Amino acid sequence: MKIAWYGRNLIAWTIAGAAVLSTGVQILDLPNLLKLLVPVICIVVVGFIVFFFRDPERYPILPPGESHVVIAPADGKILSVAEVYEPEYFGKSVWQVSVFMSPLNVHVNRVPISGTVEYLRYVPGKYLVAFDEKSSERNERMLIGIKNETLQVLMRQIAGFIARRIVCTLNVGQSVKAGERCGMIKFGSRVDILFPKSHTPVIHLRDSVKAGETIIAIPEKHLSHFS
Structure with a gap:
């Protein structure tokens, strides 16, 4: 899946933040449920950001030279x-x-x-x-x-x-x-x-x-x- 370059910085920062947060909750003395939920939420957020900036190829229906539509x-x-x-x-x-x-x-x-x-x-x-x-x-x-x-x-x-x-x-x-x-x-x-x-x-x-x-x-x- 092609990703629009307009969103690559945001995607990179989101992945970095998710990695830090997910690692942090594993290190800290927190409930096991929280240690499970935080990484899952981070994966969902990263997935949505990547999905949002998808950039599929598109092709005009009419051939080149059709300037009137x-x-x-x-x-x-x-x-x-x-x-x-x-x-x-x-x-x-x-x-x-x-x-x-x-x-x-x-x-x-x-x-x-x-x-x-x-x-x-x-x-x-x-x-x-x-x-x-x-x-x-x-x-x-x-x-x-x-x-x-x-x-x-x-x-x-x-x-x-x-x-x-x-x-x-x-x-x-x-x-x-x-x-x-x-x-x-x-x-x-x-x-x-x-x-x-x-x-x-x-x-x-x-x-x-x-x-x-x-x-x-x-x-x-x-x-x-x-x-």
Whole structure:
């Protein structure tokens, strides 16, 4: 199982701490039950941390060159599909699809379209629960604008009540391909993907999606060809 490099330091520290704690309880004069339970709990914690930072390979459904579709940027369930006014990047009404990531989902985020990164902005903020609609505007977040010859999208990595660390590996001017890794949000939260009304969402509320694989939206003129 491949592990995301974003979590390797935390995994190393967790393993070291678990080893010290498990060894310590064996040395000290403690009840036998405690000597048994502590190592078991440590193994469970280490196992969860390793599981959380898993990073499976993903492959976009469409072949290279398909620049007109929007791919899911995160694993999880569709929390909302709505028309919203986005003042900062688009300056107009657009579609917004929100993906909620539980602590059990893969948390590596992926680029939703091929193109060039033209906008990045980190916004400090609060840590409301991820399913609160106000979290898109009030929580700590990273804004990522990507554009190609036919489409532009805005991706929001949003920290939540548990997730308080956003990782973004992109730079302005960088060329990216749909489905490639671009960061993660540690320990659950949400990702919003915003795109023009020229495209139509092809997912529904509570659908499960996979980053880098599930198609989120296609041009309205191509709807008749989508199945």
